[in-house]
């Protein structure tokens with residue numbers, strides 16, 4: 122009788138281990154691809170680049186609770202580390218959510234500029250960054266590159282210089298990056314206005330372009346679209362937002378070049394799954 126109990130005990134433990142192992146293996150396989158997710162964070166920006174368990178988060182949207190839900194859905198449950206967090210510029214709709222990231226995840230590097238360093242939003246975020254002494258803080262400007270692996274990399278194309286402290290329009294301090302995955306090149310420009318966007322030296326062909334400043338009329342000009350000619354344009358904006366984003370001129374300009382538009386306010390989180398050379402869009406609510 123006692124012997125039988127022991128056997129049943131071993132069988133029970135074996136089944137439990139098999140289930141746990143199965144879940145972990147499924148999770149590893151499920152998250153092993155390279156993905157780029159434009160997270161549905163409402164009126165704001167947040168983009169998660171994942172390559173297996175390596176992640177780069179560009180901005181965190183305006184709401185930490187919402188961002189945590191989104192990251193929970195996009196990252197494996199056992200992965201509580203984000204390799205690089207980038208704050209494009211210190212506007213609430215880009216960095217308020219990041220406070221929750223520093224509270225809930227370990228972060229290896231924080232990429233930032235000194236623009237708006239006396240503003241309350243900047244100081245609030247910086248308080249949590251400073252609390253974590255092992256985060257490497259990197260003042261960001263053109264030339265910096267993150268090597269993600271397998272020939273995938275993220276390049277900083279703007280700002281041109283190290284200090285952006287004296288910038289008049291905080292939107293024009295936005296860190297601009299290009300992500301290269303095989304033949305695909307993603308453009309992430311924060312809230313950069315046309316004044317800078319139109320003169321950016323871009324040597325790469327852009328295939329997937331995030332419209333800067335949530336599709337406002339001050340960005341994504343005809344000139345810029347004619348120069349870059351992306352296949353897809355992503356607009357990250359909130360439902361019925363009070364700014365009237367995206368502007369009808371931008372929608373028309375994108376239509377004129379024949380690019381496909383994807384909007385977080387209409388389609389929710391927009392995920393690109395990349396297989397070798399090509400990235401295909403998958404829509405998720």
Ligand SMILES: [Zn+2]
Pocket residue numbers: 165166212214215312334335
């Ligand atoms: Zn914004």
